[in-house]
Amino acid sequence: MSKTTPDFFKGQLTPDVVELFTSSSVEAGRKPGNPLPLSLFIKAVEQAPVAISITDKKAKILYINEAFTEVTGYRAEEILGENESKLSDKCTPREVYYDLWHTITRKQVWHGQLINRRKQGERYLADLTIAPMLNESGKISHYIGMHRDVTQAYRAEQQLNNQKHLIESVINASPVAMAVLDSDHRIILDNQMYKMLVSELGHNEPARFFLDALRQDMSDLWPEGVSLPRAFSNREVRVEGAGRRGTRWFACSGNWFSEEDARADHFFLKQSRQYLLLSINDITLQRRQQEKLQLQALRDMMAEEEHIRSIRETLLGAMHQIRQPQNQINAAIQLMAQRNDTNNKPLKDLLSQVRQMGEETLNTLQRCVPEIPETAVVPVNINQLLHEVMLLYSTKFLANGVVVDWLPNPVLPSVLGSANKLRMLFKQLLDNAVNAMNRGGSRERLIKISTTVGRDWIYVAIADTGPGIPPHQRNKVFEPFFTTQAMGGLQAGMGLVMVKEIVNQHSGLIAIDPNYKNGCCFNLSFPVCPKNISTVTGHE
Numbered sequence: 001m002s003k004t005t006p007d008f009f010k011g012q013l014t015p016d017v018v019e020l021f022t023s024s025s026v027e028a029g030r031k032p033g034n035p036l037p038l039s040l041f042i043k044a045v046e047q048a049p050v051a052i053s054i055t056d057k058k059a060k061i062l063y064i065n066e067a068f069t070e071v072t073g074y075r076a077e078e079i080l081g082e083n084e085s086k087l088s089d090k091c092t093p094r095e096v097y098y099d100l101w102h103t104i105t106r107k108q109v110w111h112g113q114l115i116n117r118r119k120q121g122e123r124y125l126a127d128l129t130i131a132p133m134l135n136e137s138g139k140i141s142h143y144i145g146m147h148r149d150v151t152q153a154y155r156a157e158q159q160l161n162n163q164k165h166l167i168e169s170v171i172n173a174s175p176v177a178m179a180v181l182d183s184d185h186r187i188i189l190d191n192q193m194y195k196m197l198v199s200e201l202g203h204n205e206p207a208r209f210f211l212d213a214l215r216q217d218m219s220d221l222w223p224e225g226v227s228l229p230r231a232f233s234n235r236e237v238r239v240e241g242a243g244r245r246g247t248r249w250f251a252c253s254g255n256w257f258s259e260e261d262a263r264a265d266h267f268f269l270k271q272s273r274q275y276l277l278l279s280i281n282d283i284t285l286q287r288r289q290q291e292k293l294q295l296q297a298l299r300d301m302m303a304e305e306e307h308i309r310s311i312r313e314t315l316l317g318a319m320h321q322i323r324q325p326q327n328q329i330n331a332a333i334q335l336m337a338q339r340n341d342t343n344n345k346p347l348k349d350l351l352s353q354v355r356q357m358g359e360e361t362l363n364t365l366q367r368c369v370p371e372i373p374e375t376a377v378v379p380v381n382i383n384q385l386l387h388e389v390m391l392l393y394s395t396k397f398l399a400n401g402v403v404v405d406w407l408p409n410p411v412l413p414s415v416l417g418s419a420n421k422l423r424m425l426f427k428q429l430l431d432n433a434v435n436a437m438n439r440g441g442s443r444e445r446l447i448k449i450s451t452t453v454g455r456d457w458i459y460v461a462i463a464d465t466g467p468g469i470p471p472h473q474r475n476k477v478f479e480p481f482f483t484t485q486a487m488g489g490l491q492a493g494m495g496l497v498m499v500k501e502i503v504n505q506h507s508g509l510i511a512i513d514p515n516y517k518n519g520c521c522f523n524l525s526f527p528v529c530p531k532n533i534s535t536v537t538g539h540e
């Protein structure tokens with residue numbers, strides 16, 4: 001190979017570099033069978049879109065390409081013979097240079113970022129790679145440096161990081177627990193409040209717990225094949241016995257968003273992934289305050305209903321009493337008619353008159369029986385109703401030395417029904433339990449109230465430690481005016497009739513547990529409210 005300088009290099013290269021490019025070692029280094037002329041390699045370096053410089057062992061610049069001039073602003077005649085440090089902004093830490101030189105003098109490639117200054121004085125961030133070039137004896141003869149201005153990319157990356165940090169700190173400072181879940185329900189991001197929920201609720205992944213609770217009452221939260229499901233907001237979830245703070249209420253909101261898949265496989269074939277931002281707001285304090293206010297209103301309403309009910313029972317009881325002689329008079333009149341007994345016509349007329357008066361009295365009484373006001377049928381939460389009735393009854397429980405063991409299912413789907421009627425139902429069962437324990441003189445006065453969930457049913461069990469109901473009377477107790485008490489008064493015997501009626505109105509079932517031995521246990525079941533019309537708590 002001749003050592004003449006190619007034309008296009010004339011005037012740009014120092015003799016050192018000419019030597020470098022045309023040396024027999026470079027020529028020898030070409031791979032055997034490589035048909036490309038050397039000039040092509042030189043052109044490739046010259047026109048490469050990355051700033052390339054070749055230095056001696058002390059970083060004295062011997063060669064620069066066109067891109068170097070574009071990036072630094074220095075033309076060849078201004079920089080050749082200068083040290084690379086001319087580019088330094090002098091604010092790169094010394095350790096970086098130490099590491100740079102430590103690496104390249106060990107014949108290794110160094111890659112890193114430095115702050116450089118252009119000829120015009122403007123700073124830029126250089127992404128620099130320096131590779132040592134070895135001579136035939138394997139010693140370093142030169143260094144080749146390649147750098148790009150990555151200021152813009154760095155700025156964009158930093159802005160992205162700043163935004164991420166900003167979002168993270170806003171999310172962390174939020175008083176609402178937040179978690180981002182992927183479509184496999186894995187937590188991708190969460191905040192401090194969410195982490196607190198983990199310890200407070202004792203669930204490893206509260207988000208999944210809440211999603212399950214929401215799913216019980218909402219139609220499919222995350223339907224397959226839907227690009228972005230509809231957002232939901234302020235869905236209440238009532239959690240029983242959560243931690244030391246007892247019952248708690250949470251308002252859950254969910255927003256879906258999608259993100260382009262950043263994996264290399266999807267560079268050309270774009271694919272997006274869906275995420276759910278779940279916000280869980282603890283609204284226990286507000287709910288408790290509301291509950292206090294509601295409780296007084298409830299107390300008044302239930303007292304009024306109780307009053308109506310007692311009038312109803314009195315009148316129905318009186319009608320029941322009148323119907324018995326009325327039936328006997330009817331029977332006597334029919335008997336006389338069959339015998340065609342004309343001698344006793346005055347008696348027959350008298351009986352007919354009495355019957356007529358009796359019917360009128362019954363009609364008058366019937367008209368006086370007050371109706372129990374109908375209330376709206378909406379999704380209701382049985383746990384909440386039981387809880388309210390227990391609160392209303394707390395003084396009665398205390399006065400009667402009754403201990404209540406409340407074992408609710410942590411989360412309960414709603415039941416479609418009338419809150420008022422269901423409250424009356426539970427109140428009646430608790431009334432019966434307290435009265436039975438008082439009557440039976442039970443030493444241990446315990447009422448156990450539990451709720452559980454089946455596939456489509458909610459189960460309630462109310463058990464007491466009273467004398468219980470003998471097996472042969474268990475079906476009769478649901479009949480009108482039947483009482484297990486020796487001295488059944490006028491008002492006795494209608495409570496369970498009303499209970500049964502309310503259960504029927506809610507398409508539910510009620511039975512006395514035949515296996516319960518410590519007293520009496522009523523088992524009730526109600527169908528779960530259809531999902532499309534339900535809410536998780538279902539307050540009226």
Ligand code: FAD
Pocket residue numbers: 053054055057058059083084085086087088089090092097098101102105114115116126128130143144145147
């Ligand atoms: P200097 O006095 O030049 O050096 C600082 C430290 O580096 C010294 O304390 C010493 O530990 C070490 N050092 C310097 N020269 C040598 C040597 N020959 N052998 C072993 N250790 C040595 N710097 C930039 O700022 N920007 C660039 O774009 C850049 N590109 C480079 C490209 C190449 C190919 C090479 C070889 C070096 C490049 N450098 C670059 C490094 C540059 O040469 C300087 O070392 C650096 O700029 C620091 O300059 P200085 O004047 O502050 O300190």
